[in-house]
Amino acid sequence: EPEVTQTPSHQVTQMGQEVILRCVPISNHLYFYWYRQILGQKVEFLVSFYNNEISEKSEIFDDQFSVERPDGSNFTLKIRSTKLEDSAMYFCASSTQSIMNTEAFFGQGTRLTVV
């Protein structure tokens, strides 16, 4: 069964450093998402991406965040100048159509620890 894959599974970074989280969505999917989950809390929407541009973003997704689809397979989340409060599990997801019409499949997550 096709899966969304994320790398790395765990990333430790110094505060102030830049990190790039990588995702390979399911191959025929057209919509891509990033969510985050602070330990013990709910899953929070960050951004959705379709047709090579951001469709929607939350208040969390400020100027320190950016997303990119550098080639036909990868979808990345960049966090510039990480802060302690960025520590969380980051989930990538993808879907064939808009979330209102079809299921979104989540990756296994990247645990980001900012020290």
Next chain:
Amino acid sequence: GENVEQHPSTLSVQEGDSAVIKCTYSDSASNYFPWYKQELGKRPQLIIDIRSNVGEKKDQRIAVTLNKTAKHFSLHITETQPEDSAVYFCAASAQAGTALIFGKGTTLSVSS
């Protein structure tokens, strides 16, 4: 924007009992309501979803009901089993239709 409230935060039941988790949402324009199950340290996985043109949907031991007038929806699990133990999240689509707004989750514990 959309806000989703979920209750209870924890729920403990005996094997074979039913479990009900309730959610309310704020944006009357939302029209897609999925439920995700998340086992410890794993990814959220869709277990059932419902759209606003339907009032109830059932899949074996799992059912979801939706009351659009009251803006609430519920997950019902019957004949619970220990492997149902997990965190369950409800969600609602935001108005633009590309984001899911999640509730805070319910930790379900099924004891045998």
